[in-house]
Amino acid sequence: MDFDIDVIARNFSLLAEGMLTTLRLTSLALLFGLAWGTLLTLGRLAPGRFLPALAALYVNGIRAVPLIMVIFWIYFLLPVLSGAQIGAFYSALVAFVLFEGAYFSEIIRAGIKSISQGQLRAALSTGMTYLQGMRYVILPQAFRKMAPVLLTQSIALFQDTSLVYVVGLMDFMTASAMVASRDGRLVELYSFAALVYLVISLAATFVVRRMEQKFKA
Amino acid sequence: MIKFDKVSKWYGAFQVLTDCSLQVEKGEVIVVCGPSGSGKSTLIKCVNALESYQSGSLTVENIEVGAARTDQRKLRQRIGMVFQNFELYPHLNVLDNLRLAQMKVLGRDGKTAADVAVRLLERVGMQSHQAKFPGQLSGGQQQRVAIARALVMDPVAMLFDEPTSALDPEMVSEVLDVMAQLAQQGMTMMCVTHEMGFARRVADRIVFMDAGSIVEAAPAEIFFNAPQSRRARDFLSMILPR
């Protein structure tokens, strides 16, 4: 069997562009996903019955459905429902924010719960509103505690972006697949793709471990 | 029966035990005491090879514990151990807790194992709790079951690692009573404990450790009335009621 490593070098710019898209998607999904997740958590912890129930319904509902399904919903059906045409990138972004936001929400919720009730009571007793207490006292502490878990989930998000393959968005995965089938070099390209994801994920995991140790110290 | 000869142990660069020498005769009851971090638990854990040692010699019935040839599993079958946190098997009821090692390690059949178990549960006063699970028992009850669990193996010696330190005060005496009975019946025992009243009543000799070495080892009467070393004197003055 002949192994043509050169095919990677020849298509390097295409693959690099794909990776750029992957990284753009990952970072934007991360940013908005965390924001959405935080809002969801605040909703779940809000007083009253309606808001928490709604938030819980959303989180549990979306976690019961495959990510591919969510991507299909946004990509195929949102344009039909809204009449607007959104490109593949932004459909994917919306899908990821909606999906990963739910997971982030669960992590943040666990983090907030792990901060003692007394802290919030102390804040409220000095006259802060619920939202102020959350913003200045609880959330900063919770985020510091949950940082490693959030980062690990981010690495998972980075890997999940490969699924945009199913709607043909030209990220690193789709680019690799395209080159693979176009040049007939499946083994080389898919092995290369695996290696790239491996190196990036392992490096990121290593950084997270180091951070964890620093925080413990 | 148990002989320590200049036993030393290191955790990396840190020396935990320094040249410990001690001889325990058959039927003797030894209490090991001392401040936190003095190496008391480590010392007794070397006897059943739960901890290893790097230099010196430790023999149990003339078998060198640390020798490569020694079958440590067989050694552990002959020595019973009771832990500070009881460590009963939470997923098994009391009877099965006592039967497990009998059946799997000693090869006894289910019926024999059950008979031995019930006999020993009677000895510690827990026979009516056979069908209960550890989570349903109080601390004192769990520890008594743990003692029975060690005894079903017919050990030649028993090791106790701070057996009452995790108990609420009102349950301490029920466990110490069982241990005292055991001592009276002639069991060879090494106990790490802070219970000086028990030590005074039951122990043959007290071994006082500090910073990894055996500072003083004397018969109980002598130790409590006229401790030789200054460190032992300081320790006693802090721990005994005024």
Place this chain on the structure above:
Amino acid sequence: MNYQWQWSVLIREPYLGWLLDGIKWTFAISVMAYAIALVLGTAIGAARTLRNSRLRQAAAVYVSLLRSVPLLVQLFLWYFVVPEVLPEPASHWLKRELANPEYWTTAVGLGLFMSARIAEQIRAAINASGAGPGNAARAQGMSTAQIYRHVLLPIGFRHALPTLTSELLNTVKNSSLALTIGMLELTGQSRQVEAYTFKGIETFTASTAIYILMSLAVIFASRHLERALEIPGMLSSRQKD
């Protein structure tokens, strides 16, 4: 909104048949993959708690590798790359003889992927709850194999039960990746029906509902299992003194 609703498309043949087929394959893939994952994951997870450092390190490498590559890439590796790089008799068998290669690729690929996750859950459970009783078992002279079989694994499993349930749910969701290698499970078939009928909303609503129902069924079954395996006083706060 310019959309003609037509819910009846869901119960018309051949579309209904396609969807049912999809459900069947989702089920078949998930069950096989989870079985592989559970058996392998338990072994690897237990290995990661061993004292013997060589086995433990090998297990750690296994978990690290499988969790650092996206599932999609792993499936492609199994489907496209492995049959090419294996030596001759195996390679030929994979390419020509194996019946339904898409199914087996997905089941094995997904099974291995999930086994790494389960290994982590089992490892955490054993470390959290088994250390003490494990020591007691060692002090009684049990062999390593006996300690795992009679003490560490039974305790670890009970502790890990909630997370093992969520891994089953994850397996069901991840089975949807099979569509990328042409194995049309539920999501794949929904897309297929949508492509033919243009009634995407009805179709996807139906399959979303089915996924939610499957999740509920798994959660329900697992609650029952938890209750059946429950040991009084262990884990729960239902302590009787």
